[in-house]
Amino acid sequence: MRSYKAKMVEPIRLPSREEREAALDAAGYNAFNLDAADVFVDLLTDSGTGTMSAEQWAALMRGDEAYAGSDSFGRLCESVADVMGFEHVVPTHQGRGAENVLYGVLVDEGDVVPNNAHFDTTRAHVANQGAEPVDCTLPAARDPDSSDPFKGDFDVDAGWELVEEVGAESIPVVVLTITNNSVAGQPVSVENTREVAAFAEEIDATFVVDACRFAENAYFVRERESEFAGWTVADIVREQLSYADAVTMSGKKDAIVNIGGFAAMRDDDVFEAAKQRAILYEGFPTYGGLAGRDVEAMAVGLREAVEPPYVEERVEQVAELGRLLVEAGVPVYEPTGGHAVYVDAERVLPHVPKDRYPGQALVCALYREGGVRGVELGGFAFPGTDRPDLVRLALPRRTYSREHLEHVAETAGRVRESAEEYRGLEIVEEPEMAELRHFSARLRPVPASHAAD
Structure with a gap:
């Protein structure tokens, strides 16, 4: 049980699947380009998104x-x-x-x-x-x-x-x-x-x-x-x-x-x-x-x-999301970290080759399926490295309830079950500085005829 209560709330809305698909296309298949109003559970980052006391x-x-x-x-x-x-x-x-x-x-x-x-x-x-x-x-x-x-x-x-x-x-x-x-x-x-x-x-x-x-x-x-x-x-x-x-x-x-x-x-x-x-x-x-x-x-x-019980509750909520994802059959990086759960995109979408950005494809799939926004931290975000393709689901501090975590896990579980529907992506526009390309690049789904190339 949390050691705090809410004193302010903000309404959120889950757009229809058709609205989500249109928003994803307009965003160039980059979650950073989505409007916050079009996101139901926003796990893009824990940076500046928490609830103040x-x-x-x-x-x-x-x-x-x-x-x-x-x-x-x-x-x-x-x-x-x-x-x-x-x-x-x-x-x-x-x-x-x-x-x-x-x-x-x-x-x-x-x-x-x-x-x-x-x-x-x-x-x-x-x-x-x-x-x-x-x-x-x-x-x-x-x-x-x-x-x-x-x-x-x-x-x-x-x-x-x-x-x-x-x-x-x-x-x-x-x-x-x-x-x-x-x-x-x-x-x-x-x-x-x-x-x-x-x-x-x-x-x-x-x-x-x-x-x-x-x-x-x-x-x-x-x-x-x-x-x-x-x-x-x-x-x-x-x-x-x-x-x-x-x-x-x-x-x-x-x-x-x-x-x-x-x-x-x-x-x-x-x-x-x-x-x-x-x-x-x-x-x-x-x-x-x-x-x-x-x-x-x-x-x-x-x-x-640094005051108890804040940090214990913070870390344990992240662990709770990790447990729910594992129960839904979603492979995650273990043990879970302190601010986010990292989903192993290469195991969720094993048919998508690394040069088709399986992590970014999974980010888009999570949004399309349930309005959940995460971020890719793999070959797309870190070009020129050999980092594994992980999708970070970062929890804002003191913000979401267990019901929101359950929705995230259910969404990821549905994506895993329908993984074959999702193809890789290719970049169509990117900034000059490669180290920052994931913030603003635009992508598109690989045509079905090229998906396995």
Whole structure:
């Protein structure tokens, strides 16, 4: 039973099948191009789509809209210091703003940046600096049935192989994403965090943690890493982040707000350089492109994210969706992660070859069948990689009920039963920057006569 009650509701509507088919065609078979009003259960992302608490709504009224030196910024800094252990904070409009601010300071053309697995905007920001993003993902991460409790870990052996290949001087930054979004939301252990910190220190690189889902990761640590049994989530967060030199943060995830983010760091020189870059791209360093009211809500959300029973209920609702999908005969990546369930599209649509984007075909099938919107995180979203074709169903925080989860599972079950109806897709339009093509590309179904080519 949830530990909260609803104080505001928003009506949603399931369009008819004919309406859904027309909307899908008009969107170029890309779920990002669908109108939200045409979606029944929206699991496209958990970023900025959650439900704020009464305390966060109250905080909006305290927002100090001063251009410089606002009280709201001071309260955000206090929350970041108390919850995450960083004194220097540069607010931004969201996580990708934090990436732009920090990587624009730390990364130059020709550099190489290893990560346990780059997500789309992180990869794009590294590439935009003229650097090369490299994934150092564990072999176990490629097995959706592996029971490894920390499949999100950074493969330190792969990191050392990269050092031997390109030289330590080419690697200014080492990144660790917690939880690992590109590896089905799998957690990262504190032990691995310590190992990556030592690796970064030995090659004289700045150790950056992408901390968007820091609280969810800490919950998994408490449940799965014996050293931390009995610890509070708040204490685990402080311990895990204590090894980082800097963090990037999307407040739209574990700070439970609709907009906002920040970069935080320990080094004074990096802080000063980041502030100057923030002025150019985000706004004055005490508001960072945000209204003061949004800064206030983020300060409250950071504290709420580590308080029981919020994070336990959050992770368990995701696990509940995973169980319902498995009961419906839908193959999912296991164990389930902290913010989403990842469906194995290659097993749902085994007749669709990888160059016909089975993951994107499954995204379209879920919408066509039941008005459910997910996102593909495979060959379409990450061109040039060998990532498995997974479809992420990301749950907004404190938003949907069990009945909605049951609808999602029933929809996916019907798609699995009628899988032969669905052909692959081909791209007809895409942007110049391949790393971001899944946000706006347009596709079409492969003609029946070509489907098996």
